[in-house]
Amino acid sequence: MKNMLASLISARRRVLVAALGAALVAPAVLAQAPAPIRIAMIEGLSGPIANTGEAVYRNLVWATERVNARGGVKLPGGNRPLLIERFDSKGQTEEALSALRSAVDRGISIVTQGNSSAAASGLIEAINKHNEREPARQMLFLNYSAVDPALTNEKCSYWHFRFDAHADMRMTALMSVLREDKQLKNIYLIGQDYSFGQAVLREGRSQLAAQRPDIRIVGEELHPMARVKDFLPYAAKIKASGAQAVLTGNWGNDLTLLVKAAREVGFDGTFYTFYGNALGAPAAMGEAGIGKVIAVADWFPNVPTRESEAFYQSFRQRFPNPADDYVHMRMQLMVESLAQAIERAGAAGPVNAATIASQLEKAEVTLAGQTARMRAADHQFQQPLAVAVMDRQGAPGVKFDVEGSGYGFRVIRNLAPQQAEQPHRCNMIRP
Numbered sequence: 001m002k003n004m005l006a007s008l009i010s011a012r013r014r015v016l017v018a019a020l021g022a023a024l025v026a027p028a029v030l031a032q033a034p035a036p037i038r039i040a041m042i043e044g045l046s047g048p049i050a051n052t053g054e055a056v057y058r059n060l061v062w063a064t065e066r067v068n069a070r071g072g073v074k075l076p077g078g079n080r081p082l083l084i085e086r087f088d089s090k091g092q093t094e095e096a097l098s099a100l101r102s103a104v105d106r107g108i109s110i111v112t113q114g115n116s117s118a119a120a121s122g123l124i125e126a127i128n129k130h131n132e133r134e135p136a137r138q139m140l141f142l143n144y145s146a147v148d149p150a151l152t153n154e155k156c157s158y159w160h161f162r163f164d165a166h167a168d169m170r171m172t173a174l175m176s177v178l179r180e181d182k183q184l185k186n187i188y189l190i191g192q193d194y195s196f197g198q199a200v201l202r203e204g205r206s207q208l209a210a211q212r213p214d215i216r217i218v219g220e221e222l223h224p225m226a227r228v229k230d231f232l233p234y235a236a237k238i239k240a241s242g243a244q245a246v247l248t249g250n251w252g253n254d255l256t257l258l259v260k261a262a263r264e265v266g267f268d269g270t271f272y273t274f275y276g277n278a279l280g281a282p283a284a285m286g287e288a289g290i291g292k293v294i295a296v297a298d299w300f301p302n303v304p305t306r307e308s309e310a311f312y313q314s315f316r317q318r319f320p321n322p323a324d325d326y327v328h329m330r331m332q333l334m335v336e337s338l339a340q341a342i343e344r345a346g347a348a349g350p351v352n353a354a355t356i357a358s359q360l361e362k363a364e365v366t367l368a369g370q371t372a373r374m375r376a377a378d379h380q381f382q383q384p385l386a387v388a389v390m391d392r393q394g395a396p397g398v399k400f401d402v403e404g405s406g407y408g409f410r411v412i413r414n415l416a417p418q419q420a421e422q423p424h425r426c427n428m429i430r431p
Contacts, residue, residue: 036083037073037342039064039142040103042113042123044091048226049252051279052115053088055326056144060084060112062318062327063335073339075346082339089113091226093122100126109138109353110338114145114164115252117196121151124160131159131353131431138353140360142338144331147274148195149203149422152380156426159353161360161374163334163381165298167196167249167274169420171203173296173385174247174272177413179211181245181270186218188243190234192254193222200249200274218243226254235261238269245270256280263288270294278326282390283405290407293390299329299370300388300409301400311368312400322404329370330383337363337374354431372417378426385420387413 041060043053064082072079085108087099096119103111113123120143131138141160143151149166165173178184189204191197201220208215218241223234235258238246246269250258259271259281270292275281277295285293301312315327341359345351348359361376372383388409393401397410 034072034078034080036081038083038085038106038108038110039338040087040099040106040108040111041084042087042089042096042099042103042111042119043115045086045088047091049091049115052252055279055324056114056331057084057086058319058324058326059328059331060335062315063332065318066332067335067339073342073346075343075351082335089116089119091116093119097122097126104130104137104139107137110140110142110356112142112144112334114143116194117146117148117151117199118194120146120160121148121155121195124151124155124157127159128157140353140357142334144328144334146196148199150195150199152378153425156378156424156428158357158379158428158430161357161379161381163330163337165383165385165420166380166422167199168203169385169422170274170296171200171207172422173387173413173415173420174274174294175207175211176415177294177387178245178247178272184212184215184244184270186216186241186243187245187247188219188221188238188241189217189247190219190221190223190238190258191249192225192251194225197222197225197249200247204247223254226252228254228257231258231261232264234258235265235267238262239265239267243267243269245272247272249274251275252279256284259289259293260284268292276390277388277402277409280403282402282407282409285390286407289390290392291389294387294412295390295409296385296387297328298383298385300386300411301327301402302388302398302408302410303369303386304397304411305369307369309399325403329367330372330381332367333365333370333372333381333383336365336367340365375421375424377428378424379428380424382417382421384417385415386411387415 045053068081072081089096089099127139127141143162145164147164147166149168152162189201191200273295276293341356344359345355364373375382388411390407391398391410393406393408398408401408
């Protein structure tokens, strides 16, 4: 009996020692885990444009997963993973600024945003002031979609880097196709009533006057952003104007609802769009969009190369739900550029917003056959652009459809970075 009791006590002691040892080892193991490099994504994740924010999040997560799969960002003190942290701006500039303050409080120094040039403008101004006021906690702003040209011209900032082609660049690409439509005589301009939408209409008027002065603008209209629920009155005016085509920078639900309304009123003209290739627009237009919806982008899934096809199929494997089919090359190149810049900053000395910015100015990256570089003078990414037209999946050049709609986009024009490049009016103030 004594032997049994002694054995039991000994066993219990061994368990206690093992547990104590595990408790002591666990903090040491945790201490060795590299802290992630956190990136604050400030986007509308609720409200009328929530679908665009969630789509961006998928892209950024996929991009960071790729970096982390190869070991993370390589630094002298050890590799560190990238981590996206979500902040909901609710599609409002004031909420975006509130989210920025929350990111500052959490010690995050890299911010990314894109779905609203108005919000981007507010963030640039706030980050400029913050960095001047608190040089020890400076921040970077990586912009993947806010394309008001002023952001890398009059409002350019050392702390802001734009990875999307701005509105004038996109318009130039679209116009390279539009100007060749010799049957087109009447066009209607419509857009969202904020800085980006205004810039699109302004540049549209300018380029039409320069390249196709014979085309008559039969209507021009700005509408509230993300507030119009019924576009039928707008569509009726477009049809009644006699327009043969619509030129619009609308995105998100403002584009989808406009396209649906145009179909309902029987408008059979062409849509020249900045974003007609995603987020419900192809399904909304249906058969009426074949040969009629034209879009411009930095990349399309039907780019006819093996590298591009493998890239797209990899995304669809990661996000197999057709509703999640929204992949943008520029967002992937942005994260690759950031990882490259952090590694180069670390190799040269301390890593902070200023040293990362100094390397990000020199970024040049290639992914899936797409090569792009950052222009140091204004922090505007220089990359290829393409124009594509909607067609049925399975038609020549349309291997992949969009969002399971049965419709995809065939590339009809490619512009090299040198062709898409535009002069700038930036007077960069450097620290």
